[in-house]
Amino acid sequence: MKVLVTGGLGFIGSHTVVELQNEGFEVVIIDNLSNSSEEVLKGIVAITGKTPIFEKMDLREKPAVQNFFKKHHDIAGVIHFAASKAVGESVENPLLYYENNISSLVYILQELQQKPEANFIFSSSCTVYGQAEKMPITEEAPLQKALSPYGATKQMGEDIITDVAKVTNINAILLRYFNPVGAHPSAEIGELPIGVPQNLIPFITQTGIGMRAELAVYGDDYPTPDGTCIRDYIHVVDLAKAHVVALQRLINKKNATKVEIFNLGTGTGSSVLEVINTFEKVSGKKLPYKIVSRREGDITSAYANTDRANTVLGWKAQSTLEHSLSSAWKWEQKIRS
Ligand code: NAD
Numbered sequence: 001m002k003v004l005v006t007g008g009l010g011f012i013g014s015h016t017v018v019e020l021q022n023e024g025f026e027v028v029i030i031d032n033l034s035n036s037s038e039e040v041l042k043g044i045v046a047i048t049g050k051t052p053i054f055e056k057m058d059l060r061e062k063p064a065v066q067n068f069f070k071k072h073h074d075i076a077g078v079i080h081f082a083a084s085k086a087v088g089e090s091v092e093n094p095l096l097y098y099e100n101n102i103s104s105l106v107y108i109l110q111e112l113q114q115k116p117e118a119n120f121i122f123s124s125s126c127t128v129y130g131q132a133e134k135m136p137i138t139e140e141a142p143l144q145k146a147l148s149p150y151g152a153t154k155q156m157g158e159d160i161i162t163d164v165a166k167v168t169n170i171n172a173i174l175l176r177y178f179n180p181v182g183a184h185p186s187a188e189i190g191e192l193p194i195g196v197p198q199n200l201i202p203f204i205t206q207t208g209i210g211m212r213a214e215l216a217v218y219g220d221d222y223p224t225p226d227g228t229c230i231r232d233y234i235h236v237v238d239l240a241k242a243h244v245v246a247l248q249r250l251i252n253k254k255n256a257t258k259v260e261i262f263n264l265g266t267g268t269g270s271s272v273l274e275v276i277n278t279f280e281k282v283s284g285k286k287l288p289y290k291i292v293s294r295r296e297g298d299i300t301s302a303y304a305n306t307d308r309a310n311t312v313l314g315w316k317a318q319s320t321l322e323h324s325l326s327s328a329w330k331w332e333q334k335i336r337s
Contacts, residue, residue: 016081023244028072066111080123126179174259183236190331201328204275231303
């Protein structure tokens, strides 16, 4: 069965392509390489022994999207990762985010709605919950006004898909990721952040390898046991596997409603200082860090209630924080060697 993976050369997309190919799917990737490189294909081939079809294309170009679906009329499902994802950049350049994240989505849905049936999986985010009142966060937690244009595009994306699914033959699953981290255990693929990483784990591994003098810990006066922010770090391979399970659920028509929503996390929250300690343990390195003031837009705590994904999808995260960090560290060492 042929599956389209948009953004399939990116961090989560590339790991999902690997898991799809391992499960026997034929994968077609669309990527414009705005935040990835064609080299990633080599890593995918090294792991799976199979070369996915790659179409270098910008999803903002509507005619290109139309032509793609004419050429590949036998697509059984679409997993839509392609988007811009830097929160700070979205504040600086909101139109880039509204154009890239929304128009791409609309153009794909316009093609899918012409089909007798279509299966669609969307990369959403726990940012839709803002600072939730109760931990762990269930899918029923109320959504809060987004703090950035990036966050707004995830909420809008969910709304657009829900509206369209109501009146078309599109069935969809919205996956709300917590904090994806780590790399494939083979170290053939992983995260490739451009510039100073916005996320904790690449910042830690780049500091560990000596690329950065010290790690900045944004605030130690939050109302948490050690004063630092708490997040739910989910290994990217676990996350990738959830996409395969979700796709199979749609293809096999096991979905209970036209649009289903699942949190994807481990269910465990870890503080920044806990992550640093764990990194020091797995790497055997002392990590230089300093506490700086809070960063605007950071919430105190977010970790998932994963009951729905565990029982309904039949998926559960397997990796521990130790395993996630050691895979990230192995990847960092490989790309700097
Ligand atoms: P990524 O930047 O590594 O991957 C996105 C890929 O999409 C890149 O390869 C990029 O080149 C491609 N792309 C972007 N715009 C495109 C366009 N117009 N046409 C074609 N290709 C395009 O990001 P990621 O971390 O793998 O994230 C994947 C998805 O998951 C995104 O939608 C992101 O918003 C969402 N998400 C990510 C996180 C995270 O922390 N990584 C958390 C929650 C949600």
